[in-house]
Amino acid sequence: MNHPLPNSQPPTLCPLCDDTGWKPISQGNIRRVTRCDCRLHARSLSLLEAARIPKRYEHCELANFECDGPHRSLFPARHAANKFAEEYPLDTTGLLLIGSIGVGKTHLAVGILKELIQSKGIPCLFYDYRELLKEIQNSYNSSVQATELDVLRPVFETEVLVLDELGAVKPTEWVWDTVSLILNSRYNDNKTTIITTNFPNEPAHTAEAANSEFTRARRATAGETLGDRIGERMRSRLHEMCRIVQLQGADFRQTMKSASFR
Numbered sequence: 276m277n278h279p280l281p282n283s284q285p286p287t288l289c290p291l292c293d294d295t296g297w298k299p300i301s302q303g304n305i306r307r308v309t310r311c312d313c314r315l316h317a318r319s320l321s322l323l324e325a326a327r328i329p330k331r332y333e334h335c336e337l338a339n340f341e342c343d344g345p346h347r348s349l350f351p352a353r354h355a356a357n358k359f360a361e362e363y364p365l366d367t368t369g370l371l372l373i374g375s376i377g378v379g380k381t382h383l384a385v386g387i388l389k390e391l392i393q394s395k396g397i398p399c400l401f402y403d404y405r406e407l408l409k410e411i412q413n414s415y416n417s418s419v420q421a422t423e424l425d426v427l428r429p430v431f432e433t434e435v436l437v438l439d440e441l442g443a444v445k446p447t448e449w450v451w452d453t454v455s456l457i458l459n460s461r462y463n464d465n466k467t468t469i470i471t472t473n474f475p476n477e478p479a480h481t482a483e484a485a486n487s488e489f490t491r492a493r494r495a496t497a498g499e500t501l502g503d504r505i506g507e508r509m510r511s512r513l514h515e516m517c518r519i520v521q522l523q524g525a526d527f528r529q530t531m532k533s534a535s536f537r
């Protein structure tokens with residue numbers, strides 16, 4: 276007995292791009308093509324997975340970064356982040372996000388990464404500075420399989436790297452060498468780095484300067500600077516690699532806590 280063939284549907288083509296992966300767009304009189312949403316979606320899922328965004332920050336988006344009402348002072352930082360995400364990769368200058376504890380630096384950095392991944396399909400990587408140095412140090416242990424280069428390769432190669440909490444490890448010769456290896460290698464390859472730090476973007480307290488009235492006073496009030504933590508040379512390199520974005524505001528964690536008690 277003959278069974279009719281199951282009703283096989285012809286595969287549906289993507290209505291935007293006919294499965295070419297490129298869809299036409301027009302800007303004024305100029306017609307161009309851009310990556311189609313169908314490809315971006317599949318690609319962004321795998322890029323997001325590869326980006327190593329910590330669970331704690333998975334909710335962070337540019338769109339849910341508050342910068343009105345009581346958080347108005349954060350508006351310039353959000354604006355700079357949006358502008359960066361819009362202009363990349365025409366402008367590949369990175370960002371150095373500076374601000375006190377809990378002001379939203381990591382949120383903004385993760386928001387940018389997700390925007391680059393989701394709208395432009397750009398390979399990105401998130402690394403906490405302490406975590407990265409720990410993984411490199413671990414690789415020297417003979418019982419660990421990964422070599423130093425296994426850890427560093429994706430850090431060197433990714434198109435956009437977020438290095439969170441730069442300077443958070445007590446500086447030693449090895450720490451300085453490692454930071455300069457990472458930053459210099461990305462700089463030489465013209466790769467974009469987004470950095471966050473709690474340390475003020477000020478020079479190191481050099482031996483010669485240490486005795487001046489000004490430096491002594493500043494050290495007493497402000498504590499260590501970014502220059503102290505990563506060295507003046509690397510701080511100056513950062514100025515070539517990044518635009519400085521200052522985040523002004525209160526500790527968001529405290530604000531949320533007190534709001535929930537009201």
Ligand SMILES: Nc1ncnc2c1ncn2[C@@H]1O[C@H](COP(=O)(O)OP(=O)(O)OP(=O)(O)O)[C@@H](O)[C@H]1O
Pocket residue numbers: 335339340341342346349374375376377378379380381382383440471473527528
């Ligand atoms: N403007 C904002 N709008 C919405 N949520 C925010 C904002 N700023 C911070 N948050 C939230 O507050 C928490 C702390 O922010 P985040 O971790 O980004 O601060 P940080 O500046 O990186 O702090 P730290 O110096 O401790 O690393 C996060 O959960 C973040 O999502």
Ligand SMILES: [Mg+2]
Pocket residue numbers: 380381382439440471
């Ligand atoms: Mg942070």
Ligand SMILES: [Zn+2]
Pocket residue numbers: 289290291292293294295296297311312313314
């Ligand atoms: Zn398509």
